[in-house]
Amino acid sequence: MAFPGERTVNYGKEECSLWQKGSLTAESAVVLPVFFLAVVCLVSMLDLYRTEILLQSALSEAAKELGMYAYCVEDDRDSPVGAVTQAVCIAYGTKKVREELQDADLIGIDPKDMLLLESDYEEEMVSLKAVFFYQCPIPFFRSFPVKIQVLGQARAWTGYHGKKYGKGAAEEIVYVTDWESVYHTSRDCTHIQLKIQAVSSLDAQERTNEYGNPYQPCGKCCSGGKVNGTVYITTSGDCYHSSRTCQGLTRHVHAVKKSETETMRICTRCKGG
Known part of the structure; x- marks a missing residue:
């Protein structure tokens, strides 16, 4: 029974309403960061995939070009690089990659930071391996770079026996x-x-x-x-x-x-x- 001037307060409903608001706030605090992280992962994967495709194409093209001159010897006028050696693979591959990627507008890497020190020419195969650290395009996550390796290969144009012509009559x-x-x-x-x-x-x-x-x-x-x-x-x-x-x-x-x-x-x- 309520007397005039008195107010009846329903504490049960108020407590339930506050609990629901608190529950929604807690769910938002969990869901939003997870959603943001998922978006960041998707953007990073797409950007990394594009970067790897461009780099793979540049490495494969450079390996094919070096393979065309693998039959040449040192000081050969027919070859713009002379004899194909490990040093030539590293230098030519690095130059080719930087030329191909300088206008690609890459976000996660700088072409100048790529290393091709593991590139080599052996067993009649030109192998150009680029190693770089990919950084997420989102500023907060750039502190966690990921090491990526991309390989481009091509067989040398040395004929069936795989011998340079320098030791015999030039063909x-x-x-x-x-x-x-x-x-x-x-x-x-x-x-x-x-x-x-x-x-x-x-x-x-x-x-x-x-x-x-x-x-x-x-x-x-x-x-x-x-x-x-x-x-x-x-x-x-x-x-x-x-x-x-x-x-x-x-x-x-x-x-x-x-x-x-x-x-x-x-x-x-x-x-x-």
């Missing part, structure tokens, strides 16, 4: 393409390193190549004669093509010994240049 390497009757002494010959441009058919008919010769319809992809729309030309070619994948624009280059090209003649551009 010149030349380059051939499928379905062609000529060989090239330079890998950079414009016959095999094509610079393809997309232009209109009218523009192609009015242009001339670098030798002053007009462009004619390709006999393979322009069988009907002149075509309308976009066509493809090269600065050194004499035809325009309706298809970017035309055989006239495709080159599959193979490095072979010159002694294997006895039935072929030398490319006129390589011979003249």
Whole structure:
């Protein structure tokens, strides 16, 4: 029974309400840090995956380039690096990685901090191993770097027996393409390193190549004669093509010994240049 002017207080409901508020506060204090940590882990994994992909590509490309010159000996003019040794692998690999990654806008690493000291050339295999410490892009977690190793390998171009030509008679390497009757002494010959441009058919008919010769319809992809729309030309070619994948624009280059090209003649551009 309540008298006038008196207030009845329900302590049971008030206590229950306070307990519920306290429970929500405790849950928030646990869930929010866990959620934040999960987001940090996801961001770090994605950034690390991107970094490893870019680094793997750069290392593999550098290993392939070194493998192309593994047959050379010291002071060989055909090789920009001389004989391929461990020191050359380290220096060339480091230079290549820094060039490839300098514009990649990496967050967790600095390309200048990468070490390739474990790179080597042995058993006809070029191995470039990069070691670096990855730091989480979130400032608070940058104090806990993780050591990462990425390996890029390529087999040396030394033939079946894996011997450098320096101990015997030098065997010149030349380059051939499928379905062609000529060989090239330079890998950079414009016959095999094509610079393809997309232009209109009218523009192609009015242009001339670098030798002053007009462009004619390709006999393979322009069988009907002149075509309308976009066509493809090269600065050194004499035809325009309706298809970017035309055989006239495709080159599959193979490095072979010159002694294997006895039935072929030398490319006129390589011979003249």
